[in-house]
Amino acid sequence: xxxxxxxxxxxxxxxxxxxxxxxxxxxxxxxxxxxxxxxxxxxxxxxxxxxxxxxxxxxxxxxxxxxxxxxxxxxxxxxxxxxxxxxxxxxxxxxxxxxxxxxxxxxxxxxxxxxxxxxxxxxxxxxxxxxxxxxxxxxxxxxxxxxxxxxxxxxxxxxxxxxxxxxxxxxxxxxxxxxxxxxxxxxxxxxxxxxxxxxxxxxxxxxxxxxxxxxxxxxxxxxxxxxxxxxxxxxxxxxxxxxxxxxxxxxxx
Numbered sequence: 001x002x003x004x005x006x007x008x009x010x011x012x013x014x015x016x017x018x019x020x021x022x023x024x025x026x027x028x029x030x031x032x033x034x035x036x037x038x039x040x041x042x043x044x045x046x047x048x049x050x051x052x053x054x055x056x057x058x059x060x061x062x063x064x065x066x067x068x069x070x071x072x073x074x075x076x077x078x079x080x081x082x083x084x085x086x087x088x089x090x091x092x093x094x095x096x097x098x099x100x101x102x103x104x105x106x107x108x109x110x111x112x113x114x115x116x117x118x119x120x121x122x123x124x125x126x127x128x129x130x131x132x133x134x135x136x137x138x139x140x141x142x143x144x145x146x147x148x149x150x151x152x153x154x155x156x157x158x159x160x161x162x163x164x165x166x167x168x169x170x171x172x173x174x175x176x177x178x179x180x181x182x183x184x185x186x187x188x189x190x191x192x193x194x195x196x197x198x199x200x201x202x203x204x205x206x207x208x209x210x211x212x213x214x215x216x217x218x219x220x221x222x223x224x225x226x227x228x229x230x231x232x233x234x235x236x237x238x239x240x241x242x243x244x245x246x247x248x249x250x251x252x253x
Contacts, residue, residue, distance in 0.1 A: 035070065037063050042074045049247055050144065050240055051075040056107065057082035061090035068109055069095060077110025079143055081136065081236050104135035104235070106143075113145030119173030119249040120147035121242050124162070124189060126155030126179035129204045134178040136235030137200065137242070144243045156184045169193050174245045176238050180204025183215030190224025196245055199229040200238045 012018035031042060042052075051074075054067050064080055064087060071078035072095075083091070088100035088107050099108050121141055125134035131152065138148045149172070154162040162169075162185075169175060170193050177186040178200040186199035199222070201215035208214060212232035219229040230237040 035066055038067055042071075050243060051077070051079075053140075053236070054078070054080040055082060056080040056087065057084075059087075061087050064091050064107075065094045068098070068107070072097075072109045075110075077112070077143070078108070079140065080107040081105070081140075083107045101135065101139050103132055104139050105132065106136060106139050108139075108143055112143045115142065115145055115147040117147060119246050120149060120171070121174050121176060121246060122149045122151060122169055122172040123176045123178065124151035124154055124169070124185065126153070126177075126181070126185040127204065128153050130178045130180055130202045133200060133202045133233050133235040134176075137176050137178065137239040140236060140239035141242060141246075144239070146243065146246050154185070155179060155181075156188055159188065162188065166192065170195075173249045174198065174242045176200055176242055178202060178235070178238075179219075180212060180215050181209055183218040186219045186227060186229075187222040187224045190222055190227040194226075197224070197227045198238045198241055199227055200235060201229070201232050203233050 013020055013023050051071060054064065056064055064083070068078045068080060068091065083100070083105050085100070085102060091107060092098045092100065095109060097109050101108070123134050123138040125131055138150055141148045149168055151162070151165050154165065169189065172193070172195050174196050175189055175193055176198045177189045179185040180202035181204060183199070183201050186197060190197045199219035201212045201219055203212035205214065216229065216232055219227065228241070230241065
C-alpha cells in the first residue's frame, strides 16, 4: 500500500464505486504481515514514502522468495540488498520478474516510477573499487524514481577528472560522495557545490585505512560545510537520505 493507492481507494469509497467493507478488506493487511520468520511492515511507504527493503545477506533463498513476493504484492515492487549471485538465481527461478544487479548485489522486482529530469542526484565515486557501494546507492535511487548521474573514478589522485564535471555537479540537488582510502573526495566536493553532500566512506584501503574507519573519520572531520556522513559501505542509507531531500525538492516545500 502506498499513498497513491490509498488515495485511489478512498476516492472509490467516496464515489460509491467501492463499499466500505470491500475497502476494509484491502486495508486488512495494514500495518504488517507475519510470515513466521519475518514480520513485514506494509505501512512504511505510507509513513515514510519508501517501502520496506530487505537485508538479504543472511536470509535463505526461501525466506527471500516469500518476503519479496509479499512486498511486491503490497507495493507492486520490492528491493533486497546484499544478495549473492547464487541466492539471486534461486529467487529468480521462483520469481521470474526479479532482476539482479551484480555490481551492487541488489535484487529488485517491479518497474521504478518514471524519473523526472529535475531534481537529480549525482553519485560520485573516488575509484573503481568503490563501485559496489556507489552502485548500491545509485540503483536504489533509481528504484525510488529519481534521475541519477554517475561520476566514476574521479578521486583526488587525479582531481582534474572531477573538475571536468563541475556543471553536472553544481546542477544536482544532492551529491553522494563515495570514497575509501583517506576519503578526501567528500571534502573537495563539499567545497565546490551548494547542494547537500552525503559522504559514504567505503572499506577500501591499505593498513591504517582500517576497513573504512580512516575515511569515515576524515569525512566526519571535514571542514567543508553542508556535509553529512553515513556508515561505512552504507550505500543504502545514503540513497534513502538523498531520496528524502529529492522528495522535498519535488514537492516544492
